[in-house]
Amino acid sequence: MPRTKIKQGIQIALSLALAIWIFWLLYRDIEFTNLVAQVRSSKWIWILLSLVVSLFGYWLRGWRWALLMNFDEGKEVSASRSYHAVMVGYVVNLLIPRAGEVARCGVLSRTNGISIGRLLGTVIVERSIDLLFLIGIILLAFLVENQLFISLAGEMVDLNSLGAKLLNNLPIFLAGVAVFVLLVYYLGRKFRNSGLIQKAQSFGRQVVFGIKSISDLKNPWGFWGSSILIWVIYFFTMYTVSLAIQSTANLTPGEVLLVMVMGTIGMVAPVQGGIGTFHALVAYILIQFGVSESDGKIFAAIIHGTQVILVLIAGFISWLIMVRIPAWIKPDKV
Template identity: 45%
Template sequence: MSKNIKQGIQVTVSLLIAVFIFYYLYRDIDKDTILSALRNTDLLLLTSSVLVGILGYWLRAWRWKILIETGEKIPVSTSNVFWALMFGYLMNLLIPRAGELARCGAVNKTYPIKIGKLFGTVVLERSIDMVFMFLMIALAFLFQGGIFLEIFGLLVSVPALTAFMNNYFSIGLVIMAGGVGLVYLTFRRYRHSGWVGKVRQFLRQFVSGLETVFQMKKQFGFWAVSVLIWIIYFFMMYWIAQAIPSTSSLSASSVLMVLVMGSIGMVAPVQGGIGTFHAMVAFILLFYGISEEQGKIFAMIVHASQMLTIMALGGLSLLLLASKKESNLQH
């Protein structure tokens, strides 16, 4: 089976799962109910959420640019990185996680920077985001600890979890050690072959990308923007919550909890978190007295505002990247 066919099957299966989850969630909601909710939504607050979201994407591009240009002798434009980033987000809607490599490729076509290093900066950036997400979870637990414990009690059986760890933890360690040993022996046996040399070169570039976090000059700006990005995420959701009558009574700490659950839903390996984001948001809103129907409508509006923004900016990025490619061919 060819690589393209396998990739096509993966995309199709992932999309079908997302569509099924979305259909299952919204199959019982009347169209007129959704239209009524949209008519009663405050467009000014909704527009504000979209605009501040675009600012968040720009700040993400600036932060990534700081990592990219560390150790390079050429200046890197935030604008070029921004369009590469939006291209990556657009690709993520088609193939989950493919956007990370796609945006690296887009930058590589503009600047002579190794793909390995670019991918290392992306992994570093994602790891930092994961740390901040855990900090947001801790903050939400601080303000909404009772809800956290209630959800944990509903979803997790502590005795079953303890039994699982006792039974399978040692086996997991053995399998992990065996995998590491197998990789080591393979590299030892084929260390003089060309593909091993390419892998080593990529890994060196990858590590150089990870090391940029220690080498970059704008340390304060980088970390300040990292905090600001998550503050923007909060206001994107808070303003939409205020824009919709059914959720306008939610407190700031409640919205923070919804943001955390929605972020967890976006991590699922389906296109754009379709279905999983909606399910997680609607589920947590039940704990705040929001009906399942209204919770799903809120999740739909939040998600659609982000996806439409990504599709619009991603579409523009495709045009810009295509024009740059034509320009390079002419030269």
């Protein structure tokens, strides 16, 4: 077996072990009967609505991805086929972190004849835009719940004491910042030809180029509008589930927004499907809102569990549809 495959296998196993360990650490004190009771007492009309809204969000992701594919190679990609590829990617991500992006590109490359390299370029553009929107959502959550942010920061660090220490040692602090900046500059100059630095620079150029290229799309407003709507859908998915559970039904929209932000950050972690990290961050922020620890953990388990089931079912159906489509064959030139 090649060394790279062994290394990848070890990384996958470690990420899965980490996810299972975090999940076990969180839920070892939760009685299964309590979880079942909470699930039964939940208002499932709201949970089902969240799944419908979420499924529309997945379709919208596929439609947005199709907008990026103005290529002169292969066959034009329909929104439905792009959606099915996205769902296949989500299923693969549940098994192997980050592999879903390559998997969905591979699916479309087979059925539409577009090179995987060009498809991966569109994925980079997508992820870049999502990152920008995530930063914007975090800033929005801070503006809406700024007192809570300050309170949480105060719990972790004594802000008054820290401020006093900085003022008393301001010259030393400024000197330290200057030394750090110079060190970063020196290391950047010294190792600018290293593979890691070049990859980072290449990625940055791709991101900037991708964002600029959006203006050249046939439907740039559709791309930006769908990008905004995707995050609105994320919010309503979380909000409808909060209405389904008695302990979270009284959360304000601003509080749900902050829960969504924490959950999204948890999903970004390099573990299968955000298992463990999503639950930990969502439960933590709910506890800060006065929700009991057990109810916070159960809420995280319900919303994550229902979404995983949705992805598995919809993704399996999409996989069946895509494998039945014949591979694209390049037509002979006349």
